[in-house]
Amino acid sequence: MAKRIEFSQYGDSHVLKYVDVDIALPNDDEIIVQNKAIGINYIDTYVRSGLYPVPHLPSGLGTEGAGIVTQVGRNVTDFQIGDRVAYCQSSLGAYSQYHNVNQNVLVKLPDAVSFEQAAASMLKGLTVYYLLTQTYPLKADEIFLFHAAAGGVGLIACQWSKIIGAKMIATAGSAQKTAIAQQYGAWQTINYHTQNVVQQVMALTNGQKVNVVYDSVGKDTWLTSLDCLKRRGLMVSFGNASGPVTDVNLAILNQKGSLYVTRPSLTGYMTNRAQLNTAANQFFSHVANGAIKIEILPQQTFALQDAAIAHQTIQRRDTIGSSILIP
Incomplete structure (x- = not known):
């Protein structure tokens, strides 16, 4: 027994x-x-x-x-x-x-x-492995956005991005959590409860935005994530912490710059x-x-x-x- x-x-x-x-x-x-x-x-x-x-x-x-x-x-x-x-x-x-x-x-x-x-x-580490090296292989000095960076996946991503040499803009929901993300290797942080994520990303990239956003939050950050992407950028939606993204109008991807979206999982990699x-x-x-x-x-x-x-x-x-x- x-x-x-x-x-x-x-x-x-x-x-x-x-x-x-x-x-x-x-x-x-x-x-x-x-x-x-x-x-x-x-x-x-x-x-x-x-x-x-x-x-x-x-x-x-x-x-x-x-x-x-x-x-x-x-x-x-x-x-x-x-x-x-x-x-x-x-x-x-x-x-x-x-x-x-x-x-x-x-x-x-x-x-x-x-x-x-x-x-x-293990699950979180293998998730970060496929996200950062396979779904969109990050390069040294590349700036990218990662939501919920003080979670289990996020803190591993902070450290792995530092190994790669990429520059993570990390979002989290409190000053304590943004401080921890920075301690673990995030390049810059955004407190999404007190700061406008899109405005901060624009400021940190000199108006260029980013090539890729990694988003495990889901419904609450869907549009914000799209607005942070460069033309033909990639939205990686790999979780639903705030609820699933549903009833997506694909035309919005065209309107916001011919964007790409993927919904990966570990079993696919x-x-x-x-x-x-x-x-x-x-x-x-x-x-x-x-x-x-x-x-x-x-x-x-x-x-x-x-x-x-x-x-x-x-x-x-x-x-x-x-x-x-x-x-």
């Missing part, structure tokens, strides 16, 4: 229940991971609320964790019992003491990276084991050598049974950086 979080209906955080479950034997391509730390991601709230429906209820939750291999399926050759591992694209159910994970989404975890760091950052290993190796090497720091505030480390409280906290936007669950 093991403990896990599951939900039997869609709704707010109160639908999350802490229950007992049997540990299923691994199928031929699966590995049982004893989770030592579990990642909490904003997408988990979309799943819980029904914005991203699941195949059936009741359902587990979460796709990210780090721990130790305790059992392997017959076809597994690259992992063995006792290995330190991490994952961020598993089937739902990572909010659990034990989780059955397909070997194709599992990576070995370097000794220099802790379970807590890995669980707090990590389609096989080789791509996953390349991305994870690059990210975890930055963490191991200290170029990217993953720091988890004590108040953002929650016991597994407190998953509902964790969801409430991140949805209030009371967090800075990453949050985790400890089984």
